[in-house]
Amino acid sequence: xxxxxxxxxxxxxxxxxxxxxxxxxxxxxxxxxxxxxxxxxxxxxxxxxxxxxxxxxxxxxxxxxxxxxxxxxxxxxxxxxxxxxxxxxxxxxxxxxxxxxxxxxxxxxxxxxxxxxxxxxxxxxxxxxxxxxxxxxxxxxxxxxxxxxxxxxxxxxxxxxxxxxxxxxxxxxxxxxxxxxxxxxxxxxxxxxxxxxxxxxxxxxxxxxxxxxxxxxxxxxxxxxxxxxxxxxxxxxxxxxxxxxxxxxxxxxxxxxxxxxxxxxxxxxxxxxxxxxxxxxxxxxxxxxxxxxxxxxxxxxxxxxxxxxxxxxxxxxxxxxxxxxxxxxxxxxxxxxxxxxxxxxxxxxxxxxxxxxxxxxxxxxxxxxxxxxxxxxxxxxxxxxxxxxxxxxxxxxxxxx
Amino acid sequence: xxxxxxxxxxxxxxxxxxxxxxxxxxxxxxxxxxxxxxxxxxxxxxxxxxxxxxxxxxxxxxxxxxxxxxxxxxxxxxxxxxxxxxxxxxxxxxxxxxxxxxxxxxxxxxxxxxxxxxxxxxxxxxxxxxxxxxxxxxxxxxxxxxxxxxxxxxxxxxxxxxxxxxxxxxxxxxxxxxxxxxxxxxxxxxxxxxxxxxxxxxxxxxxxxxxxxxxxxxxxxxxxxxxxxxxxxxxxxxxxxxxxxxxxx
Ligand SMILES: Nc1ncnc2c1ncn2[C@@H]1O[C@H](COP(=O)(O)OP(=O)(O)OP(=O)(O)O)[C@@H](O)[C@H]1O
Ligand SMILES: [Mg+2]
Numbered sequence: 001x002x003x004x005x006x007x008x009x010x011x012x013x014x015x016x017x018x019x020x021x022x023x024x025x026x027x028x029x030x031x032x033x034x035x036x037x038x039x040x041x042x043x044x045x046x047x048x049x050x051x052x053x054x055x056x057x058x059x060x061x062x063x064x065x066x067x068x069x070x071x072x073x074x075x076x077x078x079x080x081x082x083x084x085x086x087x088x089x090x091x092x093x094x095x096x097x098x099x100x101x102x103x104x105x106x107x108x109x110x111x112x113x114x115x116x117x118x119x120x121x122x123x124x125x126x127x128x129x130x131x132x133x134x135x136x137x138x139x140x141x142x143x144x145x146x147x148x149x150x151x152x153x154x155x156x157x158x159x160x161x162x163x164x165x166x167x168x169x170x171x172x173x174x175x176x177x178x179x180x181x182x183x184x185x186x187x188x189x190x191x192x193x194x195x196x197x198x199x200x201x202x203x204x205x206x207x208x209x210x211x212x213x214x215x216x217x218x219x220x221x222x223x224x225x226x227x228x229x230x231x232x233x234x235x236x237x238x239x240x241x242x243x244x245x246x247x248x249x250x251x252x253x254x255x256x257x258x259x260x261x262x263x264x265x266x267x268x269x270x271x272x273x274x275x276x277x278x279x280x281x282x283x284x285x286x287x288x289x290x291x292x293x294x295x296x297x298x299x300x301x302x303x304x305x306x307x308x309x310x311x312x313x314x315x316x317x318x319x320x321x322x323x324x325x326x327x328x329x330x331x332x333x334x335x336x337x338x339x340x341x342x343x344x345x346x347x348x349x350x351x352x353x354x355x356x357x358x359x360x361x362x363x364x365x366x367x368x369x370x371x372x373x374x375x376x377x378x379x380x381x382x383x384x385x386x387x388x389x390x391x392x393x394x395x396x397x398x399x400x401x
Numbered sequence: 402x403x404x405x406x407x408x409x410x411x412x413x414x415x416x417x418x419x420x421x422x423x424x425x426x427x428x429x430x431x432x433x434x435x436x437x438x439x440x441x442x443x444x445x446x447x448x449x450x451x452x453x454x455x456x457x458x459x460x461x462x463x464x465x466x467x468x469x470x471x472x473x474x475x476x477x478x479x480x481x482x483x484x485x486x487x488x489x490x491x492x493x494x495x496x497x498x499x500x501x502x503x504x505x506x507x508x509x510x511x512x513x514x515x516x517x518x519x520x521x522x523x524x525x526x527x528x529x530x531x532x533x534x535x536x537x538x539x540x541x542x543x544x545x546x547x548x549x550x551x552x553x554x555x556x557x558x559x560x561x562x563x564x565x566x567x568x569x570x571x572x573x574x575x576x577x578x579x580x581x582x583x584x585x586x587x588x589x590x591x592x593x594x595x596x597x598x599x600x601x602x603x604x605x606x607x608x609x610x611x612x613x614x615x616x617x618x619x620x621x622x623x624x625x626x627x628x629x630x631x632x633x634x635x636x637x638x639x640x641x642x643x644x645x646x647x648x649x650x
Contacts, residue, residue: 351452353489355451356485356489358450358473359473359477360474360499360506361477361503361506361563362503362506363474364474370494371491371494
């Protein structure tokens with residue numbers, strides 16, 4: 001698929017999943033198709049990231065993926081085995097029913113060419129008591145302007161792992177990225193996934209970032225995800241969670257600090273297909289300037305999925321009259337015996353709290369930083385590996401306020 | 402220390418303070434009593450710089466200088482402290498670190514270095530004892546889930562740590578049990594000296610048995626309508642406000 005066709009197709013889709021996205025700019029943008037970035041520039045950047053991770057001992061494995069291929073010289077891999085699976089060339093029938101979601105799928109297949117499969121190795125010696133969490137960092141680097149990566153992570157039965165997925169954006173100022181990341185959790189596995197982005201100074205108004213992530217949970221599984229959202233000009237992250245086995249839980253967190261003219265579209269889809277599963281969503285956004293955020297959380301409960309518990313919360317703090325936050329909780333419940341709650345708020349920093357702190361001699365700026373620290377903190381509770389990210393959010397806030 | 406000069410002020414467009422005058426000298430303890438809704442809390446909010454209170458005319462002087470243009474944090478740094486009638490719950494902000502932050506803000510204002518954490522620990526332990534609070538309250542979010550009385554103690558803990566020169570206690574006694582009332586009053590009494598002034602708002606004479614005022618004011622409809630010594634409080638306790646509120650023909 002040509003980039004120009006991609007632009008056209010995405011633009012023409014007016015289905016509900018895309019209703020809040022403004023693609024008029026994408027349609028007009030021009031992207032040259034040849035790679036421009038010198039990889040050596042990126043390599044030094046990656047080396048710095050790896051050095052930093054090493055010194056803080058945050059990860060056991062580091063998988064560096066450059067344009068869809070694992071770079072063996074940069075990676076340090078002990079607990080993961082790597083495989084590739086070629087995509088069959090698509091038949092390209094059914095043009096008429098093509099939605100932009102399927103455009104994302106087909107262009108991803110075409111652009112990535114193959115799926116990268118990461119199998120977490122089974123730790124056969126350890127029992128449930130001695131099981132240790134494997135901490136893997138994925139660094140995804142794209143050199144080309146329209147880059148797609150398709151990654152499948154397999155987490156075996158009873159395994160415990162955390163995956164920190166860092167996408168390093170291209171140095172060029174305009175690009176389209178269209179990645180897909182699937183995690184399959186076998187029974188009784190525990191997985192945590194953190195989505196991070198490393199932006200560039202030059203990342204400007206013509207960068208488009210699409211990510212579809214999918215997690216399939218077996219029986220008795222635990223999933224935690226954290227999406228650290230940033231200031232990129234256009235991001236759409238669709239995160240789908242499928243409960244395939246009973247007695248599993250998924251807790252999804254997101255934190256966004258948007259300070260420029262940015263658009264963030266988060267689409268969560270949680271499918272409670274079986275009994276006794278619990279899901280929660282806590283997505284917090286702070287909007288400055290002309291930020292535009294859509295949060296859409298769809299929870300579907302199938303017939304027979306009794307005992308489902310689902311909770312969704314989406315507090316937004318808006319600091320500018322030009323910023324917009326749309327929250328769209330959606331429930332599709334086909335079973336009686338379920339409990340689903342949702343709550344979205346759009347507001348400002350609580351004036352009374354601010355006055356209280358100021359009345360004790362704390363400056364307005366410090367008071368705001370402290371209150372926002374309180375606002376963001378609980379998102380990180382389950383992610384001790386993200387201390388650094390938490391700190392950089394606070395630093396960022398200190399700079400803006 | 403504090404001079405409130407003929408202040409007219411409103412909240413949400415409704416005039417609440419209607420020509421309030423009050424002068425407190427260093428070292429003095431003043432009590433303000435008055436019916437519900439008469440504007441006592443509005444007066445304390447006015448002095449501390451609450452954004453809801455809009456001043457229409459008049460002036461407030463602290464040590465001879467107007468503080469009308471000062472933000473609440475600056476007023477606090479200059480020595481004003483209001484113990485809230487309804488302390489605010491601030492989730493996500495730890496009580497202990499908040500106290501240290503406020504303490505350091507004051508030190509910075511005075512041109513001093515940040516306090517050594519060990520020294521602060523020592524200080525805070527002493528002040529906790531003063532107000533009879535357990536140190537576990539330091540780890541909790543600021544006022545969140547505190548009982549009514551615990552919140553009031555926490556206000557006085559802050560007062561004891563920050564050592565303001567002008568303290569306004571807005572109904573600190575309400576919500577405190579009998580023993581707590583004594584403990585907290587003793588803490589306040591320890592603070593009283595010739596350089597510090599207190600404005601104590603209360604409905605009950607009982608508090609004034611512990612914290613003995615030099616001057617008692619009766620507040621009604623946004624004005625001080627009578628001023629006397631501590632016997633005035635006893636008189637009000639006995640007779641209520643009606644006799645004072647009768648229009649003089
Ligand atoms: N935010 C507000 N909006 C509207 N009216 C207000 C507001 N705050 C205070 N008022 C009104 O101002 C008047 C004075 O209130 P204030 O709290 O100062 O009374 P008070 O003397 O402290 O009463 P109490 O003894 O009950 O504490 C009341 O009639 C109250 O309803
Ligand atoms: Mg009051």
